[in-house]
Amino acid sequence: MKKLTQGRKKIPVECIEDANRLQVCFSKRRKGLVKKAFELSVLCGAQVALIVFSPAGKPYTYGHTSVDAVLDRFLLSYSGDVEAEAVAASQQTDLSELLRQEEELIKARDAEARRGKELQAEVRAAGVWIDGDMRHWELPELEAALNALERVQAEAAMRAHEIFAQDAMMQQTSAPARRTRVTRPPAVMKRWPWTPR
Amino acid sequence: MKKLTQGRKKIPVECIEDANRLQVCFSKRRKGLVKKAFELSVLCGAQVALIVFSPAGKPYTYGHTSVDAVLDRFLLSYSGDVEAEAVAASQQTDLSELLRQEEELIKARDAEARRGKELQAEVRAAGVWIDGDMRHWELPELEAALNALERVQAEAAMRAHEIFAQDAMMQQTSAPARRTRVTRPPAVMKRWPWTPR
DNA sequence: AATTCTATGATTAGCCA
DNA sequence: TTGGCTAATCATAGAAT
Numbered sequence: 001m002k003k004l005t006q007g008r009k010k011i012p013v014e015c016i017e018d019a020n021r022l023q024v025c026f027s028k029r030r031k032g033l034v035k036k037a038f039e040l041s042v043l044c045g046a047q048v049a050l051i052v053f054s055p056a057g058k059p060y061t062y063g064h065t066s067v068d069a070v071l072d073r074f075l076l077s078y079s080g081d082v083e084a085e086a087v088a089a090s091q092q093t094d095l096s097e098l099l100r101q102e103e104e105l106i107k108a109r110d111a112e113a114r115r116g117k118e119l120q121a122e123v124r125a126a127g128v129w130i131d132g133d134m135r136h137w138e139l140p141e142l143e144a145a146l147n148a149l150e151r152v153q154a155e156a157a158m159r160a161h162e163i164f165a166q167d168a169m170m171q172q173t174s175a176p177a178r179r180t181r182v183t184r185p186p187a188v189m190k191r192w193p194w195t196p197r
Numbered sequence: 198m199k200k201l202t203q204g205r206k207k208i209p210v211e212c213i214e215d216a217n218r219l220q221v222c223f224s225k226r227r228k229g230l231v232k233k234a235f236e237l238s239v240l241c242g243a244q245v246a247l248i249v250f251s252p253a254g255k256p257y258t259y260g261h262t263s264v265d266a267v268l269d270r271f272l273l274s275y276s277g278d279v280e281a282e283a284v285a286a287s288q289q290t291d292l293s294e295l296l297r298q299e300e301e302l303i304k305a306r307d308a309e310a311r312r313g314k315e316l317q318a319e320v321r322a323a324g325v326w327i328d329g330d331m332r333h334w335e336l337p338e339l340e341a342a343l344n345a346l347e348r349v350q351a352e353a354a355m356r357a358h359e360i361f362a363q364d365a366m367m368q369q370t371s372a373p374a375r376r377t378r379v380t381r382p383p384a385v386m387k388r389w390p391w392t393p394r
Numbered sequence: 395a396a397t398t399c400t401a402t403g404a405t406t407a408g409c410c411a
Numbered sequence: 412t413t414g415g416c417t418a419a420t421c422a423t424a425g426a427a428t
Contacts, residue, residue: 006407008408009407010420011407015240021408022240026240029405040226040249042212043223047250050245051247052245054241061271071268071272073250073256074258203425204400207402225422226423229422400426403423404422406421411416
């Protein structure tokens with residue numbers, strides 16, 4: 001009943017000792033970092049790859065256009081292979097290409113495609129990463145992604161609730177495929193369900 | 198004389214059209230993103246790799262402990278090579294190891310080592326990435342990194358100004374070495390001086 | 395391509411449910 | 412491990428340099 005909240009305190013930039021505080025902080029800041037990365041990619045049309053290993057050793061990633069795409073491009077530029085890097089750079093997402101891919105996706109799994117999966121494909125095509133938590137956000141990311149695709153925006157907004165309400169799917173994504181150079185990999189990455197080590 | 202500043206406005210999450218605004222936004226947000234990534238790594242002891250390609254095609258990176266270390270670990274975990282990944286994970290920076298490396302560095306280029314270069318080595322050992330811009334900050338990063346090393350803190354603070362004042366060095370770092378797996382690579386990455394494509 | 399200034403919008407530390 | 416709350420603290424759009 002009473003307002004007991006302390007509000008934000010300044011926190012020194014040094015390793016947090018308390019395990020619980022650290023966990024909470026990591027969770028919140030990881031989310032915030034991904035959001036910032038996402039905004040940078042959308043606002044400025046930049047390719048971004050973000051990889052974070054939690055202190056517990058779990059990998060979390062975000063990528064636009066996809067982690068793999070950016071890593072490929074980076075590794076190529078790093079190796080000095082200018083030509084190959086140019087190719088990777090050209091993998092930059094452009095609208096028409098996104099739409100083409102999306103249609104392929106939709107066509108391929110046509111019969112069994114539920115509406116929710118279509119939405120997923122669109123989000124995926126836009127290079128937005130979604131993890132377990134974010135499914136429950138009122139993602140500005142989702143809206144922006146759909147907006148970028150310039151279609152089904154209104155309908156998607158209506159479907160968003162029912163789709164995000166039903167929980168499963170994103171959870172049990174198959175084991176991550178082996179990386180392939182300059183091949184367009186699945187654009188969505190997620191938190192690993194398993195714990196390394 | 199008059200206060201003409203408008204203060205922050207809410208900005209829609211969509212690609213910025215105006216080229217100039219976009220450039221300024223990219224510059225500011227990239228800096229902010231790196232700061233956030235840095236704070237996450239320090240506060241929570243997390244390994245973080247961040248790669249950003251500007252719309253112009255320039256790569257910017259941040260890494261703790263280093264971009265390469267994190268990428269190695271990620272690629273290994275990705276490939277399902279659990280054992281190798283465990284090795285990469287163990288590359289987590291611990292103080293004693295940092296100090297050992299640092300001493301090697303200092304010893305190796307002993308004769309020609311200026312004071313400034315020593316400072317660089319320390320910052321580098323802490324896995325903090327410095328690009329052209331950040332040299333001019335009053336980096337809380339710098340302070341934290343030095344603090345993490347638990348040494349020469351006070352002296353470093355005094356030296357910081359004169360070292361960061363003199364501009365060169367970071368600029369003309371030799372061409373990036375080829376990546377080597379699970380070998381500890383140079384921990385500092387910087388903005389490329391050239392423009393791809 | 396980056397920095398400074400300032401008013402605001404956005405993020406988040408500490409607590410609980 | 413996640414979500415909501417509240418009140419600081421922090422980040423940054425716009426304009427000009």
